[in-house]
Amino acid sequence: MSDDGAEEPGEAAPEQEAPDPDGEGAGEDSDDGEDTDNGENSGNDEDEDADEAATQDADYRGMTLPVPESWGVYPRTDSFTTADLRDAGTDDWVVLVPETGPGCAEGASWEWSGDVDACPHVAVLGPAAIELGWYNPDQGFHAGTEIEPCPAQLVDSGRGSSVETVSLGGRDAEHHTVEFPCADGGGQSTYTQDVWYVPDEQILIVDRWSNPDLPELLTEAQW
Numbered sequence: 437m438s439d440d441g442a443e444e445p446g447e448a449a450p451e452q453e454a455p456d457p458d459g460e461g462a463g464e465d466s467d468d469g470e471d472t473d474n475g476e477n478s479g480n481d482e483d484e485d486a487d488e489a490a491t492q493d494a495d496y497r498g499m500t501l502p503v504p505e506s507w508g509v510y511p512r513t514d515s516f517t518t519a520d521l522r523d524a525g526t527d528d529w530v531v532l533v534p535e536t537g538p539g540c541a542e543g544a545s546w547e548w549s550g551d552v553d554a555c556p557h558v559a560v561l562g563p564a565a566i567e568l569g570w571y572n573p574d575q576g577f578h579a580g581t582e583i584e585p586c587p588a589q590l591v592d593s594g595r596g597s598s599v600e601t602v603s604l605g606g607r608d609a610e611h612h613t614v615e616f617p618c619a620d621g622g623g624q625s626t627y628t629q630d631v632w633y634v635p636d637e638q639i640l641i642v643d644r645w646s647n648p649d650l651p652e653l654l655t656e657a658q659w
Contacts, residue, residue: 496530496560497639499604500658504649508533508540514548516564520581527564533557534647549579556589556645563638570640573599576614576629577642586618586625591646593628602632605657609634616644 491502494509503509510531516524529548533540533555540555547554548565559565569579574597578584595613602611609632616629632641632654643650 494530494532494560496528497562497637498659499607499634499637499639501532501560501653502656502658503532503653504534506534510544510546512546512548516548516568518549518568518579518581522568524564524567527562529562529565530560531557532560534649550577550584550587550642550644554588556587556647558647558650559642561640561642566633566638566640570631570633573610573612573631573633574614576612576616577631577640578616583617583619583624586620586627587644589645591628591644592626593646595628602651602655604632604634604654605659607634607636607657607659609654611651 490505492505492507492509494501494503494507496511508531510533511528512531513526513528516527531546534557535555540557544554546557548559548561549569550559565577565579569577572578592615595615597615598613600611602609612629612631612633614629614631615626617624617626619625627644628646630643630646630650633639634641637659641654
């Protein structure tokens, strides 16, 4: 190199110092930041999945249903009588409410025979209700002597009437789908009634609102 600092022809340029592999360069800081963010996002996703999968047990006559924690589960004990004075005594039953809200609380005036003015719910019934309301399965569950009013938030799925044998956690059950007649104002209409009857356990599950999650939930029953 000349005195004025110019590089002489043929003189090699000075070597640059290689980065310290143990140093904390900008690229490594960026990688560390990305790893941290990914870990936090993964944790949030797992928490959300856990919340969605959280369940509670609804127990009845030896059957346990794992229902979502967001559902209302209201065990009841009532007298089972009908308007034509048929009496099956006192029995237990359970109200399952997929969407709680006004009129859907534990203290609501639930009717085992069909509280059509209540918010959508599922009735899990036993021997007394079977005696009074399941005498003609082809016509659905009906404990009255006259045509009943149509349920609030009427659902007519258009599936027609059918019956099939399904498994509720290993127990055979009859799944009846019935186009059920009801009084709608001054006229008559129909709604879809789904009923699962477990004869060996004397359990009857009645859904007047075609809850889309119920069929799969029932397959997960435990005994």
